[in-house]
Amino acid sequence: MTTFKERIKADISEAMKARDELRLSTLRMVLSAIQNAEVAGDEAIVLSDDQALAVLRAEAKKRAESAQIYADAGRTDAATKERAECAVIEAYLPAAMSDDDVAKIVAEEVANAAAAGATGGKAMGAVVKAVRERVGSGADGQKIAALVKSALG
Template sequence: MTTFKSRIQNDLTAAIKARDELTSATLRMALAAITNEEVAGKEARRLSDEEVLKVLGREAKKRREAAEAFEKGGRPEQAARERAEGEVLARYLPKPLEDAELAELVDAAVAEARAGGAEGPRAMGAVMKIVNPKVAGRAEGGRVAAAVKKALAEG
């Protein structure tokens, strides 16, 4: 079993003993998503820590999007619940990149891509290939793509 998955299971046990309904419900949901990912496909397998982080990141993103939808739908109490679940999941995710850190990584990737001969808007794919492994789950893809487009437009 992965260390992240076992940590989540241990934290779930502690939350149940402490009668923390929000944390226990959120961790149950996260473990269900991890298990679903493990049994998806032709053969069951164990997820690596990186894969578990990706699943948790997807679940956190779902919570953010659901909170926004509930806010727009006039259901602030449900939106607050979704945000609280997102905060529980955030405990297990790496610290998100600040805008300045992301811009710095993107600028370095743009310089590297241009050194390799990529120019203009067509350099987008080359820059994304360079920057995505460095970002690795610490920023959403749309945010990274927007930063890359901005950097390419400026340069």
């Protein structure tokens, strides 16, 4: 089984052969971001596939935010490029869970916390942690926190 990083490298070669400049530059940027994450800190490490996906999610989020800023500033050409890069990155990300599925899990975990005697703001951390464990990388942390906060009241 190939690692995520190896898959990116193979796709870079394919993009070179196909002369797909957008995909090539985006994948090179992704590989660079993964390598930067590996050497950040005191010791160099090898990122697991889950950690590499987290880096990819961050890069996709950056592209989406940049596209919005460019669009607001009237720079449609730059916004279009950022959206295209974001689309290339998102092709490597697993499908995100729907809001309804996450809301169901949040409701279950809030009920579990209430059964254990934790309610209100004091239960927030425990519920968010439990939801994140169940959802994994299928939902954005901010979305989870917002759903938990509204469910707890």
